[in-house]
């Protein structure tokens with residue numbers, strides 16, 4: 001199933017653990033700023049809606065998606081967080097740069113998940129057009145930031161019950 005057939009903002013709160021005691025890191029890439037801010041807003045709103053406290057949401061900004069791996073690593077090793085959300089938006093340009101940034105970012109975040117005991121959630125849009133990014137950051141397909149926040153809550157508590 002593709003995002004086309006799913007709304008990224010829809011979740012069943014009765015099935016999500018309460019996030020009141022959890023601490024989250026969110027690392028936000030500045031590239032395609034309007035998109036990543038909308039993703040951040042979606043993530044923050046969902047965390048708060050599920051009981052997280054504002055003071056337990058730590059936000060760091062990095063220049064681009066390529067820098068998300070280092071930003072997340074630094075955050076999870078220096079702040080006492082239960083989960084990290086990596087937020088980025090890569091939009092295809094004229095060259096193969098898109099493929100390098102996307103694969104390095106996905107691999108980097110995957111490596112963090114293998115290396116450390118803190119889950120890092122992949123909230124990086126990899127779109128062919130600006131319209132596709134808008135559709136997934138609060139547009140017709142909902143907000144991937146919301147989906148990432150719910151994943152962060154679920155992964156933070158994994159194996160604790």
Ligand SMILES: Nc1c(NC[C@H](O)[C@H](O)[C@H](O)CO)[nH]c(=O)[nH]c1=O
Nearest residue numbers: 029031063064065066088089090091
């Ligand atoms: N073109 C996009 C980038 N490019 C920048 C890189 O992520 C990186 O910041 C630079 O190469 C310095 O190391 N980043 C995005 O997040 N989105 C893009 O569309």
Ligand SMILES: CC(=O)[C@@H](O)COP(=O)(O)O
Nearest residue numbers: 091092093094095097098
């Ligand atoms: C990630 C990209 O492909 C893009 O934003 C960079 O654009 P270009 O390939 O035109 O330099």
